[in-house]
Amino acid sequence: MDLDRASPRPPADRRPTRERLLDAAEELFAERGFAGTSIRAVTQTVGVSVSAANYHFGSKEDLLHATLRRRAEPVNQSRIAQLERAEAEAGPAGPELEAIVDAYLRPAFSYEVVPPEPRRQLLARLFSDPPEIVAALRRDLLGEVTQRFVDALERVLPGRPRAEIALGLEFAVGVMVHLVGQQHSLVPDASDGTPFFSSAEIADRMIAFAASGLRASVAHAAD
Amino acid sequence: MDLDRASPRPPADRRPTRERLLDAAEELFAERGFAGTSIRAVTQTVGVSVSAANYHFGSKEDLLHATLRRRAEPVNQSRIAQLERAEAEAGPAGPELEAIVDAYLRPAFSYEVVPPEPRRQLLARLFSDPPEIVAALRRDLLGEVTQRFVDALERVLPGRPRAEIALGLEFAVGVMVHLVGQQHSLVPDASDGTPFFSSAEIADRMIAFAASGLRASVAHAAD
DNA sequence: GTCTATAGTTGGATAGAC
DNA sequence: GTCTATCCAACTATAGAC
Numbered sequence: 001m002d003l004d005r006a007s008p009r010p011p012a013d014r015r016p017t018r019e020r021l022l023d024a025a026e027e028l029f030a031e032r033g034f035a036g037t038s039i040r041a042v043t044q045t046v047g048v049s050v051s052a053a054n055y056h057f058g059s060k061e062d063l064l065h066a067t068l069r070r071r072a073e074p075v076n077q078s079r080i081a082q083l084e085r086a087e088a089e090a091g092p093a094g095p096e097l098e099a100i101v102d103a104y105l106r107p108a109f110s111y112e113v114v115p116p117e118p119r120r121q122l123l124a125r126l127f128s129d130p131p132e133i134v135a136a137l138r139r140d141l142l143g144e145v146t147q148r149f150v151d152a153l154e155r156v157l158p159g160r161p162r163a164e165i166a167l168g169l170e171f172a173v174g175v176m177v178h179l180v181g182q183q184h185s186l187v188p189d190a191s192d193g194t195p196f197f198s199s200a201e202i203a204d205r206m207i208a209f210a211a212s213g214l215r216a217s218v219a220h221a222a223d
Numbered sequence: 224m225d226l227d228r229a230s231p232r233p234p235a236d237r238r239p240t241r242e243r244l245l246d247a248a249e250e251l252f253a254e255r256g257f258a259g260t261s262i263r264a265v266t267q268t269v270g271v272s273v274s275a276a277n278y279h280f281g282s283k284e285d286l287l288h289a290t291l292r293r294r295a296e297p298v299n300q301s302r303i304a305q306l307e308r309a310e311a312e313a314g315p316a317g318p319e320l321e322a323i324v325d326a327y328l329r330p331a332f333s334y335e336v337v338p339p340e341p342r343r344q345l346l347a348r349l350f351s352d353p354p355e356i357v358a359a360l361r362r363d364l365l366g367e368v369t370q371r372f373v374d375a376l377e378r379v380l381p382g383r384p385r386a387e388i389a390l391g392l393e394f395a396v397g398v399m400v401h402l403v404g405q406q407h408s409l410v411p412d413a414s415d416g417t418p419f420f421s422s423a424e425i426a427d428r429m430i431a432f433a434a435s436g437l438r439a440s441v442a443h444a445a446d
Numbered sequence: 447g448t449c450t451a452t453a454g455t456t457g458g459a460t461a462g463a464c
Numbered sequence: 465g466t467c468t469a470t471c472c473a474a475c476t477a478t479a480g481a482c
Contacts (some may be wrong), residue, residue, distance in 0.1 A: 036353060051467070208439045340458090457475080
């Protein structure tokens with residue numbers, strides 16, 4: 001029973017402090033944003049001292065960046081994987097617009113790629129925390145993937161200016177961020193508290209909304 | 224020249240302190256959110272003491288609420304006015320879906336209703352500041368107007384469940400909030416810094432996007 | 447209605463022991 | 465790698481003078 005004596009703590013506590021700090025920070029930053037979250041709140045959640053966080057991450061801003069990076073990377077990988085799969089399955093004309101939009105939007109909404117609330121809300125902070133804190137990182141995390149998707153969309157919207165396509169994708173990002181951020185007023189609940197829509201149904205409808213909207217906004221006032 | 228001696232300050236300084244505080248608070252809350260804004264930053268902008276703000280508004284939270292209320296009310300009035308105008312112009316079948324969506328989305332985007340950046344961004348904080356601070360006010364400010372628009376949409380989408388329509392409108396709100404919040408990565412600038420799209424053009428395309436998306440999301444998996 | 451002064455917290459970050 | 469202790473700055477809110 002040496003093993004038991006050496007690991008008396010529950011599994012969650014045996015993970016490296018650095019990762020436990022990232023987990024706690026992710027949850028708090030997701031719920032309260034950068035300014036609304038203190039390093040102390042993070043370290044008290046984990047049960048370590050403030051200086052432990054500063055040792056591992058250097059500053060509060062770097063801690064936020066680390067949480068955002070950790071979460072954005074699997075989302076982007078899933079986006080690319082979905083897009084490549086759609087391209088492999090499609091003929092030489094390339095995948096349908098709906099499939100491209102699906103590949104971009106669904107990963108941020110999938111519990112297989114992103115943890116449940118409240119941590120899922122974290123990526124919305126990339127768009128609501130102050131620009132000095134998140135703008136450069138946002139470009140770094142989203143720029144390349146997004147250009148890849150604009151490329152794909154150009155093939156199904158031949159002749160349309162790239163800027164119009166990018167604007168349409170920006171609209172789609174807006175819908176996604178709003179839903180991921182979970183500050184809804186309108187999505188109704190049934191009177192007994194059961195939601196009217198499952199998460200998967202919301203995602204399906206969101207994708208239908210964005211795909212149709214993208215087509216229409218790009219066709220808008222077409223010359 | 225008694226008048227001159229009695230009013231030596233520029234016009235901006237002659238407005239009541241309460242309103243100058245609201246103006247400064249609006250700009251700072253819009254840019255930095257609730258937690259990222261201090262009462263001191265607001266009062267220093269105006270050039271009064273901290274206790275002046277607490278005298279007029281009671282607390283930081285009440286100050287935020289006052290700024291949000293002041294800005295939301297004209298937007299809602301414009302929404303209702305636009306909707307009623309569309310209803311008056313339409314036949315007995317009621318206005319087109321596009322006109323309804325336009326009436327809901329355009330006011331928050333119009334410089335005739337809302338001041339320019341950064342203050343225009345304020346209403347996006349209704350969806351990114353902590354729920355304890357904004358959720359109840361959000362329902363108060365948006366609930367009634369939005370139900371009115373769901374009513375109007377039910378007439379052009381006969382037979383569709385109200386919940387589906389509300390979800391579609393929630394998607395549209397997401398696009399609007401994202402654009403009003405001004406944290407874009409994708410909308411491209413020309414290399415010389417001139418934006419590709421004017422504000423009006425973005426609004427037009429946003430409305431085309433949302434209207435088409437709403438139709439598609441409500442039609443989605445229709446039984 | 448606005449001020450000064452201050453109470454009482456909380457914050458980010460670092461020094462230095464272990 | 466984690467701690468305690470500490471610095472110092474900034475914060476919200478209020479009391480009380482004018």
